[in-house]
Structure formats: structure tokens, C-alpha cells
Amino acid sequence: MDEESLLGPEIEKQxxxxxxxxxxxxxxxxxxxxxxxxTKDVTLVVTDDDGEPVxxxxxxxxxxxxxxxxxxxxxxxxxxxxxxxxxxxPDKFGPALVAETCIDPKMTTEDVEELxxxxxxxRGERMMLMMAAIEVCTTGLNVPFKRPDSDSTTSLL
Numbered sequence: 083m084d085e086e087s088l089l090g091p092e093i094e095k096q097x098x099x100x101x102x103x104x105x106x107x108x109x110x111x112x113x114x115x116x117x118x119x120x121t122k123d124v125t126l127v128v129t130d131d132d133g134e135p136v137x138x139x140x141x142x143x144x145x146x147x148x149x150x151x152x153x154x155x156x157x158x159x160x161x162x163x164x165x166x167x168x169x170x171x172p173d174k175f176g177p178a179l180v181a182e183t184c185i186d187p188k189m190t191t192e193d194v195e196e197l198x199x200x201x202x203x204x205r206g207e208r209m210m211l212m213m214a215a216i217e218v219c220t221t222g223l224n225v226p227f228k229r230p231d232s233d234s235t236t237s238l239l
Contacts, residue, residue, distance in 0.1 A: 119143050119144040119145070119146075119218070120143070120144040120217075120218045120219075120221045121141065121142065121143045121144070121185075121218060122141070122142045122214055122217060122218050123139050123140065123141050123142075124139065124140045124141075124142065124210060124211065124214045125137050125138070125139050125140075126138060126140070126207065126210065139186075140184055140186065140187065140211070140214075141184070141185050141186040142183045142184055142185065142214045142215055142217075142218045143183060143185045143218060144183065144218035144219045144221070145182050145183060145219055147219075149182070150179075150219045150220075153175065153178055153179060153182065154169065154170045154175060156174075156175075156178070157170050157171040157174040157175040157178065158170065158171065159171055172212070173198070176194075176198065176208065176211075176212040176215075177191050177194035177195045177197075177198050178191050178194075179212065179215040179216065179219070180194045180211050180212060180215045181193065181194045182215070183214075183215040183218055183219065184211075184215070194211075197211075
């Protein structure tokens with residue numbers, strides 16, 4: 083049995099394409115200026131009016147770096163936050179960031195604070211929303227590079 087049949091045709095095709103070194107399109111300043119903000123959908127389960135579980139989706143879109151930094155600085159960490167390694171107050175920054183980044187449904191900071199303070203939202207569910215908001219604001223470019231000791235291309239992320 084030869085190596086190709088062990089790997090399968092799709093994997094072999096991918097290996098051939100990588101070996102041929104298909105290079106990405108060169109960046110131009112115009113293309114970089116047109117880059118869109120990162121978006122992400124999050125699905126969670128809530129109960130409807132009849133108490134039945136139903137999946138719902140929320141959409142998040144990143145905000146510019148300077149707005150993210152301003153938002154962090156508005157909510158400095160409390161002593162207990164610093165002890166946990168935060169550079170912000172997660173109880174205030176979280177709702178504000180979710181409100182800024184959640185585009186569907188659109189919510190105010192007060193709306194998100196109401197969810198945060200609700201007995202129906204556990205810490206993990208709140209963190210899921212906050213992490214989605216952080217992710218769309220901090221996801222970096224996926225820039226490939228060649229390792230000096232290798233011919234293979236690897237992603238920085």
C-alpha cells in the first residue's frame with residue numbers, strides 16, 4: 083500500500099498545495115484600510131414563555147483598539163480584581179464591553195447589567211458573553227511566517 087492511499091486524496095491534495103507554496107495575495111495599503119472588524123456569533127440556550135428550552139444566537143462585532151482601551155480605563159480594577167490578575171473591574175467592564183460589541187440584539191449597558199445581576203445567569207454564561215466580546219476586540223491577524231529551521235509555514239496564532 084503506498085503512502086498516498088494511506089493519507090487519502092484530500093490530505094494529499096492539501097500537502098501538494100502547501101509544497102507548491104501557493105503564496106497569499108500581497109497586501110496593499112488600500113486593502114488594509116478596508117479591513118472589516120471581527121465578528122462572531124454565540125449560541126446559548128434560554129427558556130421560552132412556556133418554559134421550553136430554545137437556542138438563541140447573539141452577534142458580536144469588535145470595536146477599534148483605542149475604544150477598547152478607553153473602555154478598560156473607565157473601569158479600573160478593585161484590589162480583589164488585581165489579586166485575580168485582572169487589569170479592569172470585570173463586573174463593570176464586562177457589561178459595558180458586551181453592550182458595545184453585541185450588535186444583535188442591540189443592548190445598552192443597563193440591559194447587560196440587568197442580565198449580569200439576574201439570578202438566572204450563572205458565572206459561566208456571563209463569561210461566555212464577555213469572552214465573545216473580548217475575542218472580537220482582541221483577535222489578531224493570522225500572519226504566517228517561515229521558521230528559520232524549516233521550510234514549512236506556520237501561523238503566529
